[in-house]
Amino acid sequence: MKLNEFLKPNNVEFSKSDKKIYDVVLKHPAHVQLMTIQKLATDAQTSVASVQRYCKKIGYTGFKEFKFQLKNYLLQRFDFEKNNSSYLSNYLKVANSFKNIEEDKISDFAEALVNSKHNYIIGIYYSSIPAKQLAMGMQDLNKISFCADNYLAASHWVGLIEEEDTLVVFSVSGNDPYIKKYISEPLSKLSRTYLITFNPDTKLSKYFKNCIVLPGKAFANNSAIDPQSLFSLFVEMIINHIARS
Structure with missing residues (x-):
């Protein structure tokens, strides 16, 4: 399953607020694990209630369960051990480019x-x-x-x-x-x-x-x-x- 399919099942119709939340999570899925529901609502320029409705609309009891399931999805999709190793290499590469x-x-x-x-x-x-x-x-x-x-x-x-x-x-x-x-x-x-x-x-x-x-x-x-x-x-x-x- 692709990330966009995880965040928007085919049978779900999105409102304008849903689309804003979807776009933020799709762009920065790893960030969500460290976000509060208030931070996600702010980044999506919508409300806490809209985030809760989005989570329920795609099949979860609320934001907490959505974060948990998103974390599991990302763990299954990526080789975390390899990712941690490449993270440091990429960080050093970016830092070196500051020159x-x-x-x-x-x-x-x-x-x-x-x-x-x-x-x-x-x-x-x-x-x-x-x-x-x-x-x-x-x-x-x-x-x-x-x-x-x-x-x-x-x-x-x-x-x-x-x-x-x-x-x-x-x-x-x-x-x-x-x-x-x-x-x-x-x-x-x-x-x-x-x-x-x-x-x-x-x-x-x-x-x-x-x-x-x-x-x-x-x-x-x-x-x-x-x-x-x-x-x-x-x-x-x-x-x-x-x-x-």
Whole structure:
């Protein structure tokens, strides 16, 4: 049985909400094992009740049983021992490819962080770790820097952000629907805005003056969790660049 058949039996009619949930799980099936029902609902831009209805519609008592059966399906489909070995090899391959990031982009980003009056840095869910790491690193370099791990908190910055500031957003998928809703005003006002993502096709790049696409999109999509450690590796590169300068 193919994954799309597992997620949508032939005799089931999908609503618009069902289709959104189906698309998220189909794209990142391994991620679901570490998701709460609230996180899946948010990623699918729908409600918790819609996720429960989807799970029942395809034959399960609820989200908990759906996750359990999806895990069993993935275990049967893939050779896990082989997969774990290849995971490390792929991780090292992606990490090594970071040396191919254009030096001009690293220098420009580092210069913006150093020369800004304040740095405002956002990272949601797993991306909150590298966002916090960058803010703390800049604080250690005596630059006033703030970090937020949700857009509601970041929205309180709107009245504080000035033209001399820098705004940075970490987003693995580059598909976050809340960016425009909560921080559209500073994005349009500032000349130094940066989106850091793994998605070269992100539609969010039009809201930012600068978009830095890190290598490893396929790895990010197939990882069980968002690869925040690769974001952290990029942060290390930036902080070291600044420290050397």
